[in-house]
Amino acid sequence: MTSAAPRLVSGRIGDVVARADGGPKVKGEFAYASDLSAAGMLWGHTLRSPFAHARIRSIDLTAALTMPGIHAVLTHGDVPGQKCYGLEFADQPVLAIDRVRYFGEAVALVAAEHPEQARRAAERIVVDYEPLEPVVDAERAVEQDPLHPDAPTMGHGYRRDPRPNVVRSIVIRHGDPNVEGDVAISGVYDVGIQDQAFLGPESGLAVPDGEGGIDVYVATQWLHVDRDQVAPCLDLRPEQVRIHLAGVGGAFGGREDLSIQIHGAMLALHTGRPVKMVYSREESFVGHVHRHPARIWAEHRANRDGKLVCVRMRILLDGGAYASSSTAVTSNAASFACGPYAVENALIESTCVYTNNPPCGAMRGFGAVQTCFAAEAQMDRLAAELALDPVELRLRNALAPGDVLPTGQRVTGSMPVAEVIRRCAALPVPEPEALPRDPIRLPGGAGNVTRGQGVSRGVGFAVGFKNICYSEGFDDFTAARVRLFLDARGELAAEVHCAAAEVGQGVTGVIAQVARTELELDEVTLAPHTTATVGSAGSASASRMTWMAAGAVQLACRAAKAELERRGELGAGDEIDLERVYRHERTTPLDPETGQITGERAHVAFACAAMRVVVETDVELGLTRVVWIGTAQDVGKALNPQAVTGQIEGGTAQGLGLALMEEIRTSDGLITNASFTDYLLPTALDMPPVVSDLVEDPEPGAPYGLKGVGEPPTVVSTAAVVSALRAATGRALTRVPVRPDDIVGL
């Protein structure tokens, strides 16, 4: 039911290595979660709420149960164990109980012989809803009736905040926030809801094991945390629930939370048959959390020489109906609010609230994307106010090793902010292309709306940074297991087990590179990713997976090699099989009242990036063509340079999307554009060439000196694209995505 274990082609640390799964993927043979099937399989379907907020008076299944091909219709009463689950707080019902809190919340499940039968039966379920006033304004939410009266996220070492609907609030006080500078710049910035829009819809196959347990084959980012949420809801022991990674069609944070895992398992256990679930695109838009929309109030105070003296920022994030990973997003937004600059005085408040809007959680660059957009807009305005070159202003304030962050943490590792700024600024910007030219290379493209009239060119610049790995005292670890044995030819071979989720980023390639390098061996195979044979790898998120998997595989390989040396040699049938757990340096929580560190560090490491963007904007029609992007990124050490530039180019595209087109639109909490017709993604015509300069400044505590590379390009690119748009239009453009109306000034 999964692809055969790939034989991994040769390649060591630092080499360009072609993907082992590349062959199966280009041939259409790679088994994604939506491609799975099993004998006797049924199809599952989820009935979802059409309201953002309503009481459920009753659910009548009678008509649905009589529909052809139906094997099960389940509601909250059929959840065998715990009724609620959640990534960090169990605040979300597996199936709605007496109330729905967001548009698309799961209410009932159906299993049928054919997916169309399942859909039609779901339509016959009669749910008697009493619509309630939805909480949709994040600013008003803190004064409205609580959506979760038991305040599930309060306590847990966070700041006590008595206001209703607060998921988490954090205040960072640093130095004297009342200090004045020669100049002050104030602004208010808004960020819309972005969707991960991974192409492979949420899918999976649940197979009962005949002994009360279940195997779930699913596209996810963290197998073990799925298991630990699924098992209690099914009233099973963790070892009775085996989660296996099925082919993942992109993730970007959107697969951290559960989708089909519990639902598919419930249907499979109820019917005793394998059950497959595949979301449609419309369902996918309500089937996972999104990037938090934000409103940010910022004030930057500086001296005439350009030195920042104080940053004050208030950040309001709309978490939607359930907590997901909102607490980490709240904290990250605060931690990186000042950008990669040395600031001696700061007051940062960051608050996330529950509403009846779509639930938000992890997405590439979480929290840092939103604040980078605001902070870099402020830096551009400050440069203009001081008549300083924007690049020079950033250099004068660039954070460096030894500097102290607003949380009181001293930067002890690599922090080449000035270097990425200089290297990016040194990339040659292309000259404007002469007119006339093919309209495909003008704003509006094939729409053929201008010959160059009204087109204004702008060049923008931005810098951003964020943390690598999990922070704030989280026990962040990854396990890897290595088996050494003699293969059929009598040659030494290795099999590596690691549950690290391959979501497209290429971590399986990294694992193989590390194993080959450490074992000095070409014969390395990778066992399937599963909870059944190895400990937790943690999540493929927060730019941590390459670092953590490399650390764990390195440890296990070195231990296996030492054991081999001790034994001298392996005989036929002998093997060495051992597992090791890797942890990065411990972090500690932030003080709940002051936002200051309580130990050496709240974050283990950081990565920064600078980006220059050239746009051409038709200021009469509000249409934009991004012409060129150049970036310098701090990567520590590029383990596979081709994969690293692939992450930079792809991450940049997602930031460009947020800058120019991507937004989930809502009306009273209802999503109004849940399709790829109405939610626009950057296409081949929207993406310019991206020149990437890799800055290799090794991170002292990381394996091989590497840093995660997935998020920094997304953090910085939204800010950089809008910086260029401001230069082209002369407008403030304080909201992303920037709409044509904003450019024209309607």
Place this chain on the structure above:
Amino acid sequence: MRISLRVNGEEREADVWGGESLLFALREGLGLPGSKNACEQGECGSCSVLLDGELVCACLVLAAQADGHEVTTVEGMADGEELHPVQEAYVQAGAVQCGFCTPGLVVATADLLARIPDPSDDEIREALSGNVCRCTGYAKIFDAVRLAAAVR
């Protein structure tokens, strides 16, 4: 209803219902899941196949419309173990990340190069603008197209 069609050079038959898409029939009825189900409304190109040699989104074609016609999917491109030059170029150029868009892009690229053996950058962008990729930002996809064009 029962349909007969030629898929990747083989005569095939399938039982389909009236509202069923060619994509569903290929994936669930004919054992060819290589064409992908990403948007199912013709916006993303992940299900691109050739219908009588013409590039189409299989999600927008009814299975019944393919009755008596010829379909080429991504599974029909490699020559046994030997990758099609476009497939080889995608692997070598690093144009594959999650790979969900890849089958559709491989078919669309082969179609482009059959029509225009040495496409300009603008022609590549326009030809592939109906195939959404969320991972790569397209740069390495363009590299792959140029690489495939160069080796043909």
